Amino acid sequence: MKKSINQALNEQVALEAESSHIYLSMASWAEKNSYHGVANFLYQHSDEERIHMLKLIRFINEREGVAIIPPIKQPKENFKNLSEIFQSVLDHEIYVTNEINKLVEITLKEKDFTTHHFLQWYVSEQLEEEALARQINDRLKLIGNDKMGYYIFDRDLGNIDNALHANETKDK
Numbered sequence: 001m002k003k004s005i006n007q008a009l010n011e012q013v014a015l016e017a018e019s020s021h022i023y024l025s026m027a028s029w030a031e032k033n034s035y036h037g038v039a040n041f042l043y044q045h046s047d048e049e050r051i052h053m054l055k056l057i058r059f060i061n062e063r064e065g066v067a068i069i070p071p072i073k074q075p076k077e078n079f080k081n082l083s084e085i086f087q088s089v090l091d092h093e094i095y096v097t098n099e100i101n102k103l104v105e106i107t108l109k110e111k112d113f114t115t116h117h118f119l120q121w122y123v124s125e126q127l128e129e130e131a132l133a134r135q136i137n138d139r140l141k142l143i144g145n146d147k148m149g150y151y152i153f154d155r156d157l158g159n160i161d162n163a164l165h166a167n168e169t170k171d172k
């Protein structure tokens, strides 16, 4: 594996690890604030980011590169409300998509078509993650200040999580 590709993949390893930590901190906040459906969803999301990281590490090793296990900075631990959390999730996922796109561009420049092919999984995953984060934000906007709305939102998010997880397990 070319050094430039190895380095770019390691940067993505670090970003996926950071994403997992960010969502873990959000999940913990939600649990402390009695949003148990949201907490389940975010704990699950954090686990998925760790899987994204592992997938990259194992690919690097398979291609005889050097995978660097990164230090992770402490994420923010306090949030105003659910809107702040899910806006941050969306912003973060948009950022991750841009980074994946840059990675894809590097593989084309370096003519590394194997890594290019491998990254297509991440391209599709980002499409789904961004769409889901947008949907959740739209629902929160509709709820506004309605307390009952938050109760239903929390309950439904736990169910969305179960449905998505069932699909993902089927895909793997």
Ligand code: FEO
Pocket: 016, 019, 048, 049, 052, 093, 096, 129
């Ligand atoms: Fe692995 Fe949500 O990006």
